Amino acid sequence: MRGPGRGSGRGDPLGRPPLVLVLPAALAVLVLVVPLVAMVAETDWATLPSELASEPLRDALWLSIVTSTAAMLVCLVLGLPVAWILARVTFRGRGVLRALVTVPLVLPPVVAGIALRNAFGRTGVVGEPLLELTGFAFPFTTWGVVLAHVFVSLPFVVIAIEGALRSADPVYDAAAATLGATRWTAFRRVTVPLAMPGILAGMVLGWSRSLGEFGATITFNGNYPGTTQTMPTLIYVTRQSDQDAAQALSLVMLVMSIAVLLLLRDRWLGERSLVTP
Amino acid sequence: MTVLRSAPLVAITLALVLAACGGEGTARGDDDPQLTVLAAASLTDVFTELGEAFEADQQVEVTFSLGSSTDLAQQAADGAPGDVLATADTTSMAIADDAGVTGDVVDFAGNVLVIVTRPGNPQGIESLDDLEGVTWVRCADEVPCGRVAVELLDAAGVTADPVSLEDDVRATLDKVTSGEVDAGLVYATDAVAAGDEVTTVEVPEAADVPTTYAVTSLEQSVDAELAQAWIDLLVSDDGRQALEEAGFTVPEESQ
Amino acid sequence: MSAPTGLDVDLEVPGRVRAALTGRPGQVIALIGPNGAGKSSLVHALAGLARAEGRADLDGVDLLARSAREREVGLVFQDRALFPHLSARDNVAFGPRARGVSRRESRERADHWLARMGLAELADRRPGRLSGGQAQRVAIARALATEPRLLLLDEPMAGLDVTVAMSLRVELARHLRDYDGVTLLVTHDAIDALTLADHVVVLDEGRVAQQGRPEDVAAHPRTAHVARLVGLNVLREGDEFRSFRPRDVTVSLRRPEGSARLAWSGPVSSAQQHGDAVRLLVDTTPPLLADVTPQAATELGLEPGREVWLSVKATAVSRYGDVVAGR
Structure with missing residues (x-):
């Protein structure tokens, strides 16, 4: 562990952190942590094992993981180029493009679901010709779930990666060019490796967003076990009849989210020293 | 770009402001007394209509909190402010009843399931058996309309799989009216509300599994008389007529 | 390939610099002048990183008609700009690789250049674990490994302490003697110009204020900046x-x-x-x-x-x- 301020002795040489910052920070932590702790405290541990052994839970958990991971990969393949173009290419209408890409960020999920239906539903602008040509329609399929996840997660991924690319010094791109690299080579061998921590963070963000996605999915795809019923959907419909079961499912979701964050933090996100000389 | 960047902030601020303004919605107003009714979403139209007459008659302001019966019953059990709770089934009502927040429970209306199809019924669906081979939806097992649907389908021996189990009956109807599916199982009242956006196919077997709407005054009611007046309205001739027009069945003889 | 003719430049980076200069193969030209005189603009224009108008001929090739990556120009950046995620060897091998040389041969070339710079032992280190002088040597090796016909050195001694700069200067003089392309050396330091260059171009306010042999320029400075330097x-x-x-x-x-x-x-x-x-x-x-x-x-x-x-x-x-x- 190195870094300024960590040095010797007790107390920060710059003085105590001011209360005017510490108090709101403490409040923020409380607001975030108390509900989660309360949820754990309220869970009926006696019935938990039987709730967890249920087949719908296993199906939904598996479907959530599969669809979120698929959505994350799609977001990477589609989002990284968009982020690169926004960060590195100067052209008219770049601001407009960025605005367009980020709109779903501020859309309520239900609105996202309606928009998706208008585009990719059986009678949608794209969906209807697609159905006629191929016999395939997104709604009520696992593909539809992935599509909904991509729609809501992509903006997060693009923004996170664009930020990472922007903070990477463009001098390295210039150096690569003078050494004879095409922009594609520079992208592959210089830009992406340098922005990797940010790219991974963007992927985690996208994955988490997908995992929690609910409104757009249920509006666009409905809810059917094994096909479109992800964890949040299962929790939502279970809550209609059985609060205790919903409570147990929520706990699973919480534990899984924390586990994933911890795992990623140790594996990748902590490795920030790559660029510092 | 700055505008867009700050858009979420603006939205959050607005939301907070609105929440702050609206949060006291159930508090007593300045002059007119207020009646807050927690009601199942399927009662939306008929209650709104009755509410207008009630307001004029009683010089009160009626506020509705509409949602799923289970949610509302749970909220009432948790002490949510309100005077009257009207649920779309008796199971939900039991949640509030068990919590001891209810008064006398009155069954005031019934509803039956019907099949709704796209306008004109292009698939020619005539019965539950015809659901085999078409794309259709129903409510999830966990919600009242789903419990009834399962009961109905089991009794009729129908094995056709829906493509989706919706979280409430309006979502089920919505899947049909938006053209995403060919058919759906919804309440007769929803079919009436959807008008010519759907074609209704009545299901004779549904009469065997009716759903019962129950209403009660709540413990936390500030004005028990007014709450009782609302319940009285529901079982009056005017109330029964409005309910029937909306597609509900009403009990043979009440009071 | 026809016989190299060297560098013949008359170009303008609008609003920044306008300069004409020539250099024979093997010649080292020092470019001096105060901050803002246009030295870096001129260098970036020659490397293809800044838009420029006019004429820039390198061994009979029109530089301005080519993109940065197509020019046979090596640039050692002021802040070195070594790729932080690559080892010294991979940094040096980057150029040959990007120009289509096989992976193995690129590595061999890199090892060759690192050895010439006395860095054979440090080939596996990343730039973050090299000293300033070592990093600058890697940067020079990286530029030379592409076998450029024009070598641009943008303040190669900047940020190095005096003794390190001195030994690097001696070493650089040796490499530049062996190098048969044109070298353009941007510097703040009169010593660099006097010891490394055989021609000096003084830039002032975006124009060439004086040029000539280093000792003549030093003896008869015509700008306050050079006068101060010497x-x-x-x-x-x-x-x-x-x-x-x-x-x-x-x-x-x-x-x-x-x-x-x-x-x-x-x-x-x-x-x-x-x-x-x-x-x-x-x-x-x-x-x-x-x-x-x-x-x-x-x-x-x-x-x-x-x-x-x-x-x-x-x-x-x-x-x-x-x-x-x-x-």
Whole structure:
């Protein structure tokens, strides 16, 4: 562990952190942590094992993981180029493009679901010709779930990666060019490796967003076990009849989210020293 | 770009402001007394209509909190402010009843399931058996309309799989009216509300599994008389007529 | 390939710099001038990183018609710009790889260049674990590994401490002797220009103010900047320049008497140890340097802000014009 301020002795040489910052920070932590702790405290541990052994839970958990991971990969393949173009290419209408890409960020999920239906539903602008040509329609399929996840997660991924690319010094791109690299080579061998921590963070963000996605999915795809019923959907419909079961499912979701964050933090996100000389 | 960047902030601020303004919605107003009714979403139209007459008659302001019966019953059990709770089934009502927040429970209306199809019924669906081979939806097992649907389908021996189990009956109807599916199982009242956006196919077997709407005054009611007046309205001739027009069945003889 | 003809440039980066210069194969040209004179703009234009107008011919090839990656130009960046995620070897091998040389041969070339720079042992290290001097050597090796016909060195000694800079300078002189392309060396330091270059181009306010052999430019500076670099005072009157050394300047608190003297007055703006003497920068018009003994500095109370008179004997002043400094 190195870094300024960590040095010797007790107390920060710059003085105590001011209360005017510490108090709101403490409040923020409380607001975030108390509900989660309360949820754990309220869970009926006696019935938990039987709730967890249920087949719908296993199906939904598996479907959530599969669809979120698929959505994350799609977001990477589609989002990284968009982020690169926004960060590195100067052209008219770049601001407009960025605005367009980020709109779903501020859309309520239900609105996202309606928009998706208008585009990719059986009678949608794209969906209807697609159905006629191929016999395939997104709604009520696992593909539809992935599509909904991509729609809501992509903006997060693009923004996170664009930020990472922007903070990477463009001098390295210039150096690569003078050494004879095409922009594609520079992208592959210089830009992406340098922005990797940010790219991974963007992927985690996208994955988490997908995992929690609910409104757009249920509006666009409905809810059917094994096909479109992800964890949040299962929790939502279970809550209609059985609060205790919903409570147990929520706990699973919480534990899984924390586990994933911890795992990623140790594996990748902590490795920030790559660029510092 | 700055505008867009700050858009979420603006939205959050607005939301907070609105929440702050609206949060006291159930508090007593300045002059007119207020009646807050927690009601199942399927009662939306008929209650709104009755509410207008009630307001004029009683010089009160009626506020509705509409949602799923289970949610509302749970909220009432948790002490949510309100005077009257009207649920779309008796199971939900039991949640509030068990919590001891209810008064006398009155069954005031019934509803039956019907099949709704796209306008004109292009698939020619005539019965539950015809659901085999078409794309259709129903409510999830966990919600009242789903419990009834399962009961109905089991009794009729129908094995056709829906493509989706919706979280409430309006979502089920919505899947049909938006053209995403060919058919759906919804309440007769929803079919009436959807008008010519759907074609209704009545299901004779549904009469065997009716759903019962129950209403009660709540413990936390500030004005028990007014709450009782609302319940009285529901079982009056005017109330029964409005309910029937909306597609509900009403009990043979009440009071 | 036809015989190399070297560099022949007359180009303009609009709003920044306009310069004409030529260089024979094997020649080292020092580009000096104050900050903002346009040195880096010129270098970036030649490397293809900045848009430029005019003409830039390198061994018969029109540089401006090619993108940066198509030019046979090597650039050593001011801040080195080594790829932080690649080892020294992979940094050097990057150029050959990008130009289509096989992975293995690229690595061999990289090892060859690192060995020439005396860095064979450090080939597996990342730039973050190299000292400033080592990193600069890797940067030079990286630029040379692409076998450029024009080598651009943008302040290669910047940020290095004096001893490191000195040894690197010696080493660089050796490599540049072996190099058969044209070298353009941007520097702030008169020593670099005098020891490494055989031609000096002085840029000032986006124009070429003077060029010639290093010793001529040093002896007869025509810009205040170069005069300061070589430690001379220079005065300009029309096309004629007069220069004199700081140690020939007499400092007094009163107006000096005597006829054959030039005299100025102004406040001392700085006083610094310079060899055995104290070097004063006096805010006259133009600002002038004067060396005094430490004793004199103490006796006269020569602190910043003190009003002083400077004078110099006419016999200590050398006069020159276009003829002397000519191209």
